[in-house]
Amino acid sequence: MSDTPYMDELSRGPWPSHAKELKRTRYPVEMYEEAMKEKYTQWGHGGMSNVPGLGSGAIARKSRRPDIISHSHLIRVLGTPGNFYKASTFRKICKIADKYGDGSLHVLTTNYNIEICGLMSNEDMKGVTLELNAMGFDVGSAGDAIRNIPDCMGPALCEYAVVDTPRLKHFLTKHYIDDIQFPRFGYKIKTKMSGCPNECGKAVLHGDVGIIGVFRDLPRVDNERLREWAGNGGNIALVCDNCPADAMRWDNRKLVIDGDRCVRCMYCINRVPAIKPGDDRGVAITVGGKMKGKFGPMKGKVVFPFIEITPPDYKELVRAFDRICDVFDEHGLKKERMGDMIQRIGFDKYLEMLGVEVSPMLFSSPRRNTFYHWKAEELGGAV
Amino acid sequence: MSNIGGVGVTPVEENIPPVLLKNYGKWDTHEIPRPGVIKRISETGDVCYTVRLAMPPSRISVATMLELCDLADEYSGGYFRITLRNSFEFIDVIPEKIDELIGKAEAMGFPVGGTKNSLHNIMACPAWIHCNLPATDSPGIAKALGDALIEEFKNHRLPSWLKINIGACANIEEALMADIGIIGVHRDQPIVIEEKMQICERPTVIHSCPTYAIKPKGKHSVTIVAEKCIHCGACTMHCEAILTGDPKLDGYAVAVGGKASNTGSGPDLGRVVIPYLPNNPPRWEEAVNAVVQIMDAWRKDANPDERMREWVNRIGWDRFFKKTGIMVSIKDIDGYIYGSEFARSDLRFGW
Numbered sequence: 001m002s003d004t005p006y007m008d009e010l011s012r013g014p015w016p017s018h019a020k021e022l023k024r025t026r027y028p029v030e031m032y033e034e035a036m037k038e039k040y041t042q043w044g045h046g047g048m049s050n051v052p053g054l055g056s057g058a059i060a061r062k063s064r065r066p067d068i069i070s071h072s073h074l075i076r077v078l079g080t081p082g083n084f085y086k087a088s089t090f091r092k093i094c095k096i097a098d099k100y101g102d103g104s105l106h107v108l109t110t111n112y113n114i115e116i117c118g119l120m121s122n123e124d125m126k127g128v129t130l131e132l133n134a135m136g137f138d139v140g141s142a143g144d145a146i147r148n149i150p151d152c153m154g155p156a157l158c159e160y161a162v163v164d165t166p167r168l169k170h171f172l173t174k175h176y177i178d179d180i181q182f183p184r185f186g187y188k189i190k191t192k193m194s195g196c197p198n199e200c201g202k203a204v205l206h207g208d209v210g211i212i213g214v215f216r217d218l219p220r221v222d223n224e225r226l227r228e229w230a231g232n233g234g235n236i237a238l239v240c241d242n243c244p245a246d247a248m249r250w251d252n253r254k255l256v257i258d259g260d261r262c263v264r265c266m267y268c269i270n271r272v273p274a275i276k277p278g279d280d281r282g283v284a285i286t287v288g289g290k291m292k293g294k295f296g297p298m299k300g301k302v303v304f305p306f307i308e309i310t311p312p313d314y315k316e317l318v319r320a321f322d323r324i325c326d327v328f329d330e331h332g333l334k335k336e337r338m339g340d341m342i343q344r345i346g347f348d349k350y351l352e353m354l355g356v357e358v359s360p361m362l363f364s365s366p367r368r369n370t371f372y373h374w375k376a377e378e379l380g381g382a383v
Numbered sequence: 384m385s386n387i388g389g390v391g392v393t394p395v396e397e398n399i400p401p402v403l404l405k406n407y408g409k410w411d412t413h414e415i416p417r418p419g420v421i422k423r424i425s426e427t428g429d430v431c432y433t434v435r436l437a438m439p440p441s442r443i444s445v446a447t448m449l450e451l452c453d454l455a456d457e458y459s460g461g462y463f464r465i466t467l468r469n470s471f472e473f474i475d476v477i478p479e480k481i482d483e484l485i486g487k488a489e490a491m492g493f494p495v496g497g498t499k500n501s502l503h504n505i506m507a508c509p510a511w512i513h514c515n516l517p518a519t520d521s522p523g524i525a526k527a528l529g530d531a532l533i534e535e536f537k538n539h540r541l542p543s544w545l546k547i548n549i550g551a552c553a554n555i556e557e558a559l560m561a562d563i564g565i566i567g568v569h570r571d572q573p574i575v576i577e578e579k580m581q582i583c584e585r586p587t588v589i590h591s592c593p594t595y596a597i598k599p600k601g602k603h604s605v606t607i608v609a610e611k612c613i614h615c616g617a618c619t620m621h622c623e624a625i626l627t628g629d630p631k632l633d634g635y636a637v638a639v640g641g642k643a644s645n646t647g648s649g650p651d652l653g654r655v656v657i658p659y660l661p662n663n664p665p666r667w668e669e670a671v672n673a674v675v676q677i678m679d680a681w682r683k684d685a686n687p688d689e690r691m692r693e694w695v696n697r698i699g700w701d702r703f704f705k706k707t708g709i710m711v712s713i714k715d716i717d718g719y720i721y722g723s724e725f726a727r728s729d730l731r732f733g734w
Contacts, residue, residue: 009665015529016439016493018522022512024444035511036520036664040630043515045623053387061513072513078391079465084398084474087452087461094445094452103445107438108465110508110557117442117513129387136397138390152467155408156399157423157431157474164408166395174391181388197645200467204650205560205643242688244647267646271688273412292554293617294593295720297652335591335621 004029006036025103027118028069042068048143048183049073051125055182057139058125072102073120075128076113076141078173078180081166082153083112089135096131100124111190112150113141138173143183146176146325151193152200160269161195162213162281163309168193171314172321179325186332189325190290196277197266203286204300208338209324210286211317216306217278218262219269221255226274239271282308285320288339298339301347303354305361327353400462400475402431418539419495420481432478433464434485436471436493437536440507440525440549450491458484468546470497470504494537502535502545510551510567516616517551518567518633519662524549527667528674535678542685542694545678548641553615559653562691563674564638568659569614571629573607579624580604588625591617613719634661637673639703640692647693656704658714673709680707702733 002008007029010019022029031042042065049060060073077093093114097105102118109115119125129139141148149172152158154165172191173180192207194200196214203210230236236255240248247261248268255275257268268275285307286300303324307316331353332341342350351358396404406425414422423431439447451471455463458480459473466472471493476484485495497503505528507521508514528547535541550558551567558564581603588605589597596611597618607618607625619627637660641653656677660669677691684706685694695703704711717725 006665010523010526013526013530014492014494014533015526016437017526018439018442018512019526020492021439021442021444021447024446025442027442027512032512036523038630039633039662039664040628041511041515041517043511043513045515051387057388061515074513080393080398081395082399083465083467084403085463085465086398087455087463089393089398090463091449091452094448098445104442105445105448106441106509107443107448108469110506110555112465112467126387133387133390136390136393138388138392140388150467153464155410156395156403157410157433157464159410159412159423161408170392170395177389177391199643199645199650202467202560202643205641205652206557238688263645265645265647265649270646291559294591296593297559299650299652333590335587 004033007033022104025118027102027104028072030068031063031065034065034068043072049122049125050143051075051129051139052122053126054129054139056143056145057129057141057181058119059142071120072118073125074101074106074115074117075119075125075139076109076115076148077132078138078140078148079108079112079114079150081151081169082156083108083150084153084156092135093132093137096128100128111141111148113148138177138181140177140180144185144187145181145183145189146179146185147188147190148180149173149176149191149193150201152195154195158195160198160266160277162197162215162277163195163283164311165193165195165201165213167311168211168309168314168317171312175318176321185325185329186334187337189328189338197264198270203289205289206291207289207300208287209321210289210300212284212286214282214284214306215264215278216280216282218257218259219264219278220276221257222274222276223254226255226272227253229272229274234272236272239268243267282306283317285317285324287324288337288342290337290339293337294340295343298343300339301342302362303351303356305359323354398462400431400460402429402475405429406431415498415539418501418537419485419498421498430478431474432476432481434459434473434476434481434488434495435466435497436488436495437497437504437529438469438471438493440505440522440529441509442512442522447491451493454484454487454491466504468497468504469506494533496537498539500539500541500543501537502532502541502547504536505529505547505549506557506561507549508551508555508557514551516554516619516627518569518628519551519565519635520664521549521551521555521565521567523664524565524635524667524670527665527671531671531675532678541678541682543688543690545691547674551635554620558641559638560641560643561653562639562641563677564641564653565635565670565674566638566655567633567635569616569627569629570632570634570659571614571627572609572612573614573618574626575605575607576624576626577601577604580622583622583624588618588622591621593617630662634659635670636660637670637677639677640695642690642692647690648696651692654700656707656709656715658712676709677707699731699733705733
């Protein structure tokens with residue numbers, strides 16, 4: 001009879017098995033086996049530890065079963081732009097993980113870092129960090145700091161990309177590295193990027209700050225190519241039917257996109273190779289997407305509908321990002337997510353604090369609540 | 384101490400293959416010759432084949448990663464990528480060797496697929512492997528689901544793509560963002576260990592509670608008002624002396640209809656349709672049955688190219704419950720802050 005019947009059962013079957021993987025490492029498998037037997041986790045309280053000399057990047061975890069293992073820490077490694085890796089580079093990360101940790105990795109976490117797991121001491125964590133630094137990698141993404149800034153693969157491999165997210169990630173990580181590695185805020189700031197409104201990076205849904213590539217003019221249509229595509233069995237009628245804004249008219253020769261209806265959702269661009277995103281490109285910024293915290297799950301809210309992207313210093317974007325961080329730093333309570341802060345102080349007051357220009361792009365509908373507080377200075381001294 | 388950290392990330396050019404660098408921003412279109420294989424075509428006429436594998440949920444061993452690196456060296460010039468759904472993608476595979484690569488990967492136990500109208504890779508948090516707050520085991524559920532739905536992963540048989548995310552507690556962001564999400568739920572009363580309370584910051588703990596259920600008690604301790612608790616785990620996150628979770632009561636909820644893309648009706652979070660199912664390791668039959676039940680109803684009824692949320696929006700949530708056969712209860716109705724938003728005002732019933 002095996003010592004680990006539950007893990008043996010999870011090792012069977014066609015899907016890649018984490019139980020099989022854990023058995024190939026020095027991870028204490030009794031912890032996982034016991035958890036499944038008891039239907040309860042065997043790990044204890046955790047927290048943000050710090051690498052000596054570095055504010056964030058490590059996570060400490062105690063154990064509830066000191067008879068098996070006393071504790072086990074992990075280090076979060078910031079992912080590369082676009083999450084591309086060279087095998088020779090990744091082998092070095094593997095070697096570091098094997099040397100200091102228990103030989104298990106989490107590739108990738110929900111915030112798209114690589115975790116090196118099973119570290120036992122501060123010296124180990126420092127060793128890992130120094131070795132990673134030597135090969136151009138860095139740690140971070142833990143604690144009340146700006147977290148890892150994940151991006152999609154962008155123009156490196158994707159035909160839809162509106163902005164160059166891998167280069168933007170490289171720039172933002174370098175620019176904000178001090179805030180990434182020193183937790184100075186009330187709570188974490190998760191920043192996510194997507195290169196286009198297809199939103200593979202899920203920036204609106206789970207980014208405290210979401211940066212999403214957008215375009216303002218209409219999608220470009222190459223009619224000649226479209227006719228060829230339709231002639232080869234492309235179903236343009238289905239695409240026109242499925243257009244959420246009903247903005248497409250096709251007369252077997254020419255496709256006309258109605259500028260008053262089009263919402264730039266990317267649907268036709270995804271389906272038809274002859275339609276491409278427009279040329280007036282930039283990013284939109286949303287704030288406040290989250291799950292955790294006082295007011296429950298929230299979607300992000302648009303605060304900057306369009307910002308021009310100007311490499312190499314990305315001036316406008318940096319100014320907007322700084323403003324968002326400053327307001328959060330100033331007004332956020334301890335352990336209060338950005339979405340909760342906005343809910344508490346009111347979205348209109350938040351926009352005033354940010355100093356953004358009010359435009360119809362900032363709301364899906366105007367308010368229906370008729371109660372409103374007028375400020376004394378707005379009343380011309382009548383009160 | 385000044386020489387630690389502060390490095391940032393590697394430049395874009397360092398980790399991408401030459402063909403990507405040459406065609407940076409010039410990619411024009413793509414084809415999917417077979418499930419799991421994408422052929423990217425550039426304006427310059429260059430092509431780049433990628434092959435996508437499912438990954439084990441949450442943890443992978445260094446030994447396996449090294450084997451995958453060896454495969455990359457042999458078949459794709461040493462380049463690969465981890466996608467935003469955590470699948471492993473070989474970049475720029477030599478076209479003649481694709482079949483050989485797929486054969487080798489599948490022999491290693493990594494199925495190839497997860498493109499277009501199929502089940503995409505299943506995302507899961509570490510849960511019982513390395514966390515103090517989970518109410519369920521996401522990697523276990525992910526593995527059980529993957530085994531049951533493997534044919535959907537390998538074939539393009541669904542109306543649109545299906546994304547399944549699993550989070551083991553109410554804090555994990557992923558679960559409400561997928562077509563089908565599984566979220567761990569606690570149902571017990573948090574326990575306060577009074578003699579340990581001194582090590583916690585009491586003001587932070589008290590104000591972390593969304594429903595104001597935590598009240599000060601004595602000089603250092605707190606008490607929790609049982610009727611007000613919504614089992615979110617916020618107090619446990621901030622204080623070591625408060626414990627959440629009970630093996631007899633923990634379990635998970637099932638949510639449907641999360642979506643990030645701006646196509647169709649736009650981005651939205653999923654909605655909880657099954658409020659509680661019990662933990663049943665190691666094969667989690669209830670979770671697998673619930674997912675199959677929802678997936679089958681969607682597959683039978685959806686139009687081509689219609690994602691789960693678009694389907695629900697077209698037929699309405701009332702017909703969703705009728706078609707899937709999921710039981711409705713008072714627990715489907717939101718009594719928290721969004722309650723009035725989600726109640727019904729229109730009379731467009733789907734009898």
